[in-house]
Amino acid sequence: MTQLTMGKALTAGLRHAMADDDRVLVMGEDIGRLGGVFRITDGLLDEFGPKRVVDTPLAESGIVGTAVGLAMRGFRPVVEIQFDGFVYPAFDQIVCQVAKLHYRTQGRVTVPLTIRIPWAGGVGAAEHHSESPEAYFVHTAGLRVVAVSNPQDAYTVLQQAIACDDPVVFFEPKRLYHTKGEVDLDADIADAAPMGLARVVRPGTDATIVTYGAQVTTALDAAQAAEDEGISLEVIDLRSLSPVDYRTVSASVRKTGRLVVTHEAGGEAGVAAEIIASVTEQCFHYLEAAPARVTGLDIPYPPAKLEKHHIPDLDRVLDAVDRVLDRPNSLTGVEL
Amino acid sequence: MTQLTMGKALTAGLRHAMADDDRVLVMGEDIGRLGGVFRITDGLLDEFGPKRVVDTPLAESGIVGTAVGLAMRGFRPVVEIQFDGFVYPAFDQIVCQVAKLHYRTQGRVTVPLTIRIPWAGGVGAAEHHSESPEAYFVHTAGLRVVAVSNPQDAYTVLQQAIACDDPVVFFEPKRLYHTKGEVDLDADIADAAPMGLARVVRPGTDATIVTYGAQVTTALDAAQAAEDEGISLEVIDLRSLSPVDYRTVSASVRKTGRLVVTHEAGGEAGVAAEIIASVTEQCFHYLEAAPARVTGLDIPYPPAKLEKHHIPDLDRVLDAVDRVLDRPNSLTGVEL
Amino acid sequence: MYTLTTDEAMTALDDTAQLLTPDGHRISDPRLDPWVEDLDAPALRALYRDMAIVRRMDAEGVALQRQGHVGLWAPAQGQEAVQVGTARACRTDDFLFPSYREVGVTIVRGGAPADLVLAWRGEMHSTYDPYALNLASPQIIIGAQTLHAVGYAMGVQRDGGDQVAVAYFGDGATSQGDVNEAMVFASSFGAPVVFVCSNNHWAISEPVTVQSRFPIAGRAPGFGIPSMRVDGNDVVACTAAMRWALEHARSGQGPVFLEAVTYRMGPHTTSDDPTRYRGPGEVEAWRTRDPLTRLEAFLRNSGDIDDDVLAEISREADQLTAAMREAVLTAVTRPAIEVLDGVYAEPHSGIDRQRARFSAYLDAFADDGAAVTR
Amino acid sequence: MYTLTTDEAMTALDDTAQLLTPDGHRISDPRLDPWVEDLDAPALRALYRDMAIVRRMDAEGVALQRQGHVGLWAPAQGQEAVQVGTARACRTDDFLFPSYREVGVTIVRGGAPADLVLAWRGEMHSTYDPYALNLASPQIIIGAQTLHAVGYAMGVQRDGGDQVAVAYFGDGATSQGDVNEAMVFASSFGAPVVFVCSNNHWAISEPVTVQSRFPIAGRAPGFGIPSMRVDGNDVVACTAAMRWALEHARSGQGPVFLEAVTYRMGPHTTSDDPTRYRGPGEVEAWRTRDPLTRLEAFLRNSGDIDDDVLAEISREADQLTAAMREAVLTAVTRPAIEVLDGVYAEPHSGIDRQRARFSAYLDAFADDGAAVTR
């Protein structure tokens, strides 16, 4: 076990994947000499050379579109989108090509492409640098979507994503890049939990909190705070947003009867809506209260000084826990 | 009252809006001499000339991006995207510019832009010509999203969308273009129901079906069929997908206690998930059964010969009605 | 000089490469002739045969649409020379990325008759195995395939291979961001790719002047890509130009751009009504530049083709169109449950769940042909 | 000729327009001189003053970031001449569309000191009223604003106005689809727009050669847009070039493209570490071509500037930077509930619902400073 930041764990995962398979290459803006604006590809250019660590022209559709062509030639490209808000110029290539090629060709063409996206807010950044676009990709059949919340998953799941024959959109919470954790660098990805599985990160009995990415930390903090009041919260890190591991989620809700889903993206037609609709269907007779969403507001991402009102914090999560536990909460008496 | 197809009603709505306000212009691919591939802009070039009916180069980002500039100069552009599947190259301009400009500038810049999208399947078309991308836009704060289901709404709501100072994504179900209905061409849009309101198109008491676009017809057919079995279904046409008129929807569910939401788009993180999550929150204690989704499959849009398995038809809607009424149905005994 | 006007950049571009005149005379061109020295009578007859077969199968596609057997067809009539000439110039291990209109390219690459029709019929999105023909599935999103071609070519570079990737697209496509980004990437990486723009003068109802008020071939050099304007109705010139372009790319000199000036004789697709936007005069004028008649005239003049050969080609075309019709008429639509096949390459719990539910639904109906409760 | 190589298209482009040498000598140029005939000593001093103020305020922005008062700053050091020269050449009713780095353009257009800092501080996304300055909000999405400029220019055409729209962007931006589509639209409609590409040699860590292996000015003519390569560190040449370009566009002759060859002396932003990708030698070489020192040298030679004038400018700069600092230090963050303001222009039930809920939440906390139940 080694203590690594999530950033370094990602670098280690990339290096491992590149060393293991010489068809893996990384490409994107500023990922070579600079090592990427978050230094995730730091050192890879020196180690693997410019043919496998490709600084591209400044054009996201071009990056993803050429990665598709490289995949058709048998490569496994790992694309870095510099910030979440810059993925949209590539949206057409992702939705119409990356997601559809395998289906279009009856499985003859695979697109083993990993799209890494430094993701979400809480870092005081400028406009377009704090977006949470995951729901767009979850709604797009043909893609897999994962989000990591700790260095070990960062290391393992990134390698699993690269090894996967399907395209994977891989979300890296920016505000955790510098968070440290234990990483087993020798672990074989084959021994790890498969990429599609969620994990119960804290067991509990009174209510279930489902979340992913940096919000896992918030949820764990909330669970800790609730414990002091004698409330036992089960926290689930989804890890995979598409597909969602409903077996794990629904098992928990059948046990607790109460569900809070929290994420930083806006709520309207977001991932929490999906989880709640599915869980309500699967667990209707177990539910003791309406599942609650604690999400970002449905607004364009706000200026940095106001972002704390947007990103659900511990208090907002606990307020929703109160709601699903039928305890007094901020919405008591408010027409919903 | 005049009998018009939805296509002709849209043309009439456009003509009316252009005659009323000389800042309204229409732009897109093939909308001039050809009148658009669906002939919705037919005759407008002759009537209003090439400065207001603009055949553009073949580039959707360019179309939407220049429309933003025209809006900044005080115009009210109505953009035609030729088919639903061709909106994605414009996604960046829509999400980062159209949706955000008003918020970015603290309300100083308005973007009174209407983006018309011939929409969805059931017309036996080639790949990319039958997409239902509405959830992407519903998830994007700053946009309004509407979908019409009949010639009168096509005529009225299109004019309301053009008159609205916010950007509106306007969905036109292709398979209804040739469906006829009564249209009051003299009605003032100010007298019509505001754009954001849903409409109960068929009152009922046993369960509520919420839908929009061409699925309204399917839902009405289902309600008719159910009536023969003594089941009374209330059918709601959302008309506006963002915002959703939850007052109308929840009032209905409080009455019936049972909810089916149906749309053609895939279910994963789609509009139905949103409706179910919100209604479950607002009406939890009124719900007698888990709300059911009847949506397209979560797959890339299939080849034309298979699309009938994808688009929810009357039988699939009725099967879900059976489910929410706790009657035997296809999923009886199936693990959900 | 520090200014560059379009005039300065494009005065050089005042001509179109041609080796066969519209009335079938071979003109010589010292730059292009060497590339087609080996085109003897049998080779030219083979090109003629290809074009004739493309024309016939294309016409059959239109007929099948009119008869309701396929939903749509995008006719290639008038564009046979650029499609056959450029595709025949390629090696079988070059990888080609066509748009929806490249029926001639598909035939040249060995596509079976069924491959031409089953997608338009809506049985599947695409038919053949791209790796069997070294031909990507036809692309419908305008311009998207140009980036795939560049990426493929970047892969060839990394493999140390000498294949070339070829991107086919239309005049309208040149306005798309993707096509311009493809030129940027190709130039930046010196990728072995040939861009073949079939300028057929129309993007549905929009004349090429809406996309570009100057020759399209003038666009590429600004990206650092040499380009050539070639008569797209002259199969010999198209062959020569493409061989030049391929050799340039193959030998490590980077990308090349070809603008093939041609004309779409038919409607955009069978759904289109071109009488709304262009007069018959224009079409008639282009009829005199038909790619087939000019090669036929040349071969007749030289005595290298006669009615027997033409009859033989015609018989072959008959067989192929019959096979195409047969493929459509005998097409069996896949069972409902297969609509879920091929979404993912690896196991996926979401698909599993959908499959379980959809199977249950189908079973419920299978029992009594109607919903469970009615 | 039917081929066009990059050589043929670009041999013409072997020079950069210049009127002031790096050591401050005025050179004459028959094409450009007429455009700056009226630039007498006071006018040149005014340009110098603008640049000096831009440099000081820009440096203050960096300082404010280092001191933690703003989150980020994108320094313009080295690019003062292109920003000041081109913006000053515009009429006040021309509409300018800047990127995030155009601090000089903002100042010239009348942006207040607060307008330069409050967005970088994260108080709001943008500050000034675009219609008050005829200046769009700074654009962060690379290239997006070029299409807005073209659309605005199309609006001018429809209004029969004679304003020009100006799009500012960098060398990296030229790779984006949007910028290329902007050229397509501008050319197709003959829109009165001037594209100003500040080629500062770097897009973060990527040298301009990754985007283009040839002069960027060579790109536009292929789209039918005349272009000029100008020394971006020569404010006189930038003024001349921009006046030429504006007049071309204003008089109905369509779009123009300017490539201003300049250099980013500082990091990409205050978050960047340029030592990772470029050596000090390169930066030092460009220091000798500084836009301020060359104009100062010229004005000193001609006796049109002296230490008193410089001191006066310095005092003015002091006041402005003080105001900027003051604006940051006294900034009051808006109340929480205002995070919901301005999403829509018209009433919206979704926003109403969020407002009701968020108010209730804020109220619950206001009561006892903690969650209701704890």
Ligand SMILES: Cc1ncc(C[n+]2csc(CCOP(=O)(O)OP(=O)(O)O)c2C)c(N)n1
């Ligand atoms: C991104 C996108 N936008 C619009 C369309 C609709 N469309 C299909 S073909 C076509 C015209 C294409 O013209 P061109 O590139 O000249 O090719 P041609 O059809 O003439 O062969 C258009 C607009 C599309 N398929 N994809």
Ligand SMILES: Cc1ncc(C[n+]2csc(CCOP(=O)(O)OP(=O)(O)O)c2C)c(N)n1
């Ligand atoms: C669409 C998009 N992709 C990526 C970025 C991240 N980014 C910000 S500035 C920049 C480099 C821009 O270079 P250039 O256009 O030369 O302008 P400069 O910064 O040198 O002024 C990049 C890649 C962005 N802002 N937008």
Ligand SMILES: [Mg+2]
């Ligand atoms: Mg064409």
Ligand SMILES: [Mg+2]
């Ligand atoms: Mg730059």
